[in-house]
Amino acid sequence: MSEKHPGPLVVEGKLVDAERLKKESNYLRGTISDDLNDGLTGGFNGDNFLLIRFHGMYQQDDRDIRAERAEQKLEPRHAMMLRCRLPGGIITPDQWLAIDKFASDNTLYGSIRLTNRQTFQFHGILKKNVKPAHQMLHEVGLDALATANDVNRNVLCTSNPVESALHQEAYEWAKKLSEHLLPRTRAYAEIWWDQEKVATTDEEPILGETYLPRKFKTTVVVPPHNDVDLHANDMNFIAIAENGRLVGFNLLLGGGLSIDHGNKATYARTASEIGYLPLEKTQDVAAAVVSTQRDWGNRTDRKNAKTKYTLERVGVETFKAEVENRAGLTFEPIRPYAFTSRGDRFGWVKGIDKKWHLTLFIENGRLLDYPDRPLKSGIAEIARVHQGDFRLTANQNLIVAGVPAAEKDKIEAIARKHALLDSVTPQRENSMACVAFPTCPLAMAEAERFLPAFVSRVEALMHRHNLADEHIVLRVTGCPNGCGRALLAEIGLVGKAPGRYNLHIGGNRIGTRIPRMYRENIDAEEILTIIDELVGRWAKERQDEEGFGDFTIRAGIIRAVEDPARDFWE
Helix, strand or coil, X not given: CCCCCXXXXXXCCCCCHHHHHHHCCCCCCCCHHHHHCCCCCCCCCCCHHHHHHHHCEEEEECCCCHHHHHHCCCCCCEEEEEECECHHHEECHHHHHHHHHHHHHHCCCCCEEECCCCCEEEEEECHHHHHHHHHHHHHCCCECCCCCCCXXXXXXXXXXXXXXXXXHHHHHHHHHHHHHCCCCCCHHHHHHHCCCCCCCCCCCCCCCCCCCCCCECEEEECXXXXXXXXXXXXXXXXXXXXXXXXXXXEEEECCECCCCCCCCCCCCECCEEEEEEEHHHHHHHHHHHHHHHHHHCCCCCHHHCCHHHHHHHHCHHHHHHHHHHHHCCCCECCCCXXXXXXXXXXXXXXXXXXXXXXXXXXXXHEECEECCEEHHHHHHHHHHHCCCEEEECCCCCEEEEEECHHHHHHHHHHHHHCCCCCCCCHHHHCEEECCCCCCCCCCCCCCCCCHHHHHHHHHHHHHHCCCCCCCCCEXXXXXXXXXXXXXXXXXXXXXXXXXXXXXXXXXXXCCCCCCEEEEEEEXXXXXXXXXXXXXXXXXXXXXXXXXXXXXXXXXXXXXXXXXXXXXXXX
């Protein structure tokens, strides 16, 4: 894919301002501590506005009331979104109860948002409550370090509640990789935990003094379940098992979904197969990949700074050879693997350890007490009696894991009482959206608030075409930055303007193919008309159990994206 036009290893030119910011930040300290005491504004000033992202926060405001406040000559109502680092998505009931209480007592919205990176976010933390938020996480053994900006972010791991021994091994590697690739600076501990500065020179042996050129995402994947959507990520370790035990990983690099509307130098890309490595080389390889991207990634244009663009520019084989040199190994050929699914398995599932696991559907990952649906209270009540753990999935759902048979009825009764086990259609289970309005500053169109009613209309037309038990992987994202993973869906809506989206079709159910844009800048009514027509054809013309995305390719409705760097926009 990427050997056609190999280019320079390093892009020369004027560095973007983000590089100055990082270099002058004193290893991510900036003047954040001083800013916390500035009562004249509810936000962070100057470079600190971006620097806090390395500490797991984004400064946001409520865009629903922005104009009203401007008329009143008030600054926007600034508040922070804080994202926890939670490799593999596993959290204890005690930890959950702590975050539940903080969300209720110290955020503007009172909700907990499960993300598709297997962690949770608080929305609406006023500046006065930012430090207490970090301290609360620390008290229960958690942190928000490196969950945003130009670092390796929260490491995903397949949520596999059945093969418990294999999943546990994979999860342990997700934790090791997360720790190994963290920033070494003590800035986080000094600012948020009041730890004294150690009188040594700061060093970042893996990330470097100016960190990475752009965000970096890592997964650990246990086939045949691609629930982490590996092709949306820079670095992926696919577990290879023998007799139920982990023996090594296949390495895939260079996935990524973020694009820039109309900018043909940007594109979504699936990850490239690199090779197989034994377990003992995992951390060495991870560090080698990250440091190669650190040194070769584009620091002159942030829109072309991700690993996918580095691979396309220098060539996959050139990048692979450099990783081998830095890690001190020669990759073996990719070992056989296959994916058959990526959605969550809802309801009760029994593991090989004889314990039970209950997967709960959480629409859009938003846990809040709604009228007649006290979801947030329900999870808290389960946490008070549950002796196992919780697992947050990459599909924004929650698994109550490790339940003894004797406790099943109790857990299920609580879930039903709080509407956590209400019946939903396969279509709703396989639909997802990013946050978008009102809090995301990048949103161009609605996503989370748009999705529920839109799915209801898709459900109705599926029923009309006698496909009520079927599903289409449907994703909506409020802008082209890819958070909702719309560009790995069978139907992906990418926000273009208020009420308008680009419609992409032609992905597949297992998440290994990029969908192509089918119509640009259209509203929901136009989208539904198109879906109705195409689903009608799918119902009549499909072969065997052919998925919707595969059908659109085979029937010639859309052409498959085969080489994204060259044909994504064609």
